Amino acid sequence: MDNFTLFNPTRIEFGTGKEQAIGQHLADHGIKRVLLCYGSDRIKRDGLFDVIAKSLGEKGVEIVECGGIVSNPVIAKVREAIAQARDHCVEAILAVGGGSVLDTAKATAAGVRYDGDVWELFTGKATISSALPVFAIMTLAASGSEMNNFAVVTNEETREKLFIGSPDLFPKVSIVNPELMKGVSRSYLVYSAADVIAHSIEAYFTASVHPKLQSRLVESVINTVIETTEALIKDPGDYEARAQFAWAATLALNGTTFSGTAGFSYPNHAIEHSLSALFSVPHGAGLSVVMPAWMKWYCRRNPTQFERFAANVFGVATAEQGIAALENWFNKIGTPTHLSALGVKESDLPAIVENAQGNMRSFGIADIYTPDVISTILRSAL
């Protein structure tokens, strides 16, 4: 087991009705004016906005609205949000939505406290030294962003999708009410399942040290995702399945499963970030395409762990059977497993390979993932 530090000061408020106390949580932190970040107007149509506005109003917290955040969130929107936050002197950011909204909120929180252009925090030209406090009300379970200190944003001009991380970016309070997620479409449900599985397997397969305890925790998360996704496809109103799915998504990336693992990396995310930067594919859909292809290429490097995965997740004997079982499961639930399903053609591969090299550098794995290797993986996903 590797040495590690685990420090995760996010307060999770999980369950029905928890959003009604958002005003109290902001008041507890002395917040009087907040930038409320969200995506579409759905939260206004379905009544969530009113619940939040009422709760904040009761505690005298003023709202500055910042709507229109899109999936695969973009740095232009972050810049706009920073300007709004500064103009109105907000004291905190409240994200209402999924990972894209929360990541925009985190980038905004850091950008407000940085004098240069916020993208410099992503490229490594500058580091985050402070951020406004961030609060979240989740309407989608997938990214795990609600209980970690990372954010991923796309620069639509340079076509780069990069991440930031800082101890200042842990949300102060994240509200995870599974009932707020019952409107998620079937497509986004299955993409989210792929996303959580991707978060789970990256360290599980790539870590140079992956203790058995941590492997067991990862398998607990993956098996829960598989089971609850199937339950939710049958019955989107199954609260228990929705809740366990949501908590599995949080646990997949809050430090619990990978504390003590060493030398792991995020190659699937590095390749997928290029797909969504270039083609705006849903992140989870990109991941379900990349994962089986990557696994086929990678499995000889860590055969024992792939056999473990095969046995403990799908009850099959060999590494190859385990990979096939995951791919079949993705096909069964209806998340894509080939680039063609994303509208990506063979002629697009050189551009993806070139773009992915930057991601490999930012994840520190460019030595393994050369252009040839990235190309090999992508070809097997055509």
Place this chain on the structure above:
Amino acid sequence: MDNFTLFNPTRIEFGTGKEQAIGQHLADHGIKRVLLCYGSDRIKRDGLFDVIAKSLGEKGVEIVECGGIVSNPVIAKVREAIAQARDHCVEAILAVGGGSVLDTAKATAAGVRYDGDVWELFTGKATISSALPVFAIMTLAASGSEMNNFAVVTNEETREKLFIGSPDLFPKVSIVNPELMKGVSRSYLVYSAADVIAHSIEAYFTASVHPKLQSRLVESVINTVIETTEALIKDPGDYEARAQFAWAATLALNGTTFSGTAGFSYPNHAIEHSLSALFSVPHGAGLSVVMPAWMKWYCRRNPTQFERFAANVFGVATAEQGIAALENWFNKIGTPTHLSALGVKESDLPAIVENAQGNMRSFGIADIYTPDVISTILRSAL
């Protein structure tokens, strides 16, 4: 899944050499004078005290020593530590030891800030409103106290063993270096294994709602404890086993496994606390006696979960076989499974039953655990 709040702000510093940075951690919190709580002089003989003193000295942190804390720590010692802390105006408490030392430190931290007698915080006569910051360097993995906000202390006059809990009692930083645990005796290793298993099964079996995800996490912890205990019996120098054992112990009681479970209680602890309050038996040894007896009495109330335990921990078919397998495993590793092994006789039962009623009340389960029930359970452990 039940609604829950998860907030755990303890920073865990896990791994080799981490104790060398203790001075920095205290300095980061602005501490200039600390009460250093410990048990026997072993930490002086084995060099740990010197490492700590050097690290604190380098950061200008003055030490006030408070040694001689015993297993099943007593309130008299807490009162002594509070007096010392006040006399020397310490700004924090540093525990160096196992759960007993840390629980003494937590009780002291709360007691210093309370004007009345500290035992009133245990009996419910008063509540904790503030505490000195607590830091820990663990030399035993068992209690989970390093990453939670509870402490258990015995009042040797009234023969009560009670607990306190408060958000103020989370350690600020807990250092868990498995190398510091390699001197733990075989006896204390197996008692610790029983303790961690007890922490794991209380909610697992008694919760009115125990989601499958959480059950999987608990089984991950228990299977790891079984595996690593056996490895450590064979080779006490097995660092990997020691590390996974330690991390399993922390996870068993830091909120991860029981968030979202509902209506659970601690009947095994409630009975065991009477055994250790009256007979000073090691806590883990008391638990390995109580657990099989309690399981035999309780299993008809939750047959599905007991069958799950049987299958997923011991690979056997029935609830009864699962209980027998756990009892056999306790026998195999050498932690007691009968009261006689603790020197407790049938004639002692009335006193235990009477004492345990207070614990049942403090755990809120006196309606189920009547004197007759407690007596029945204890009789089957004779």
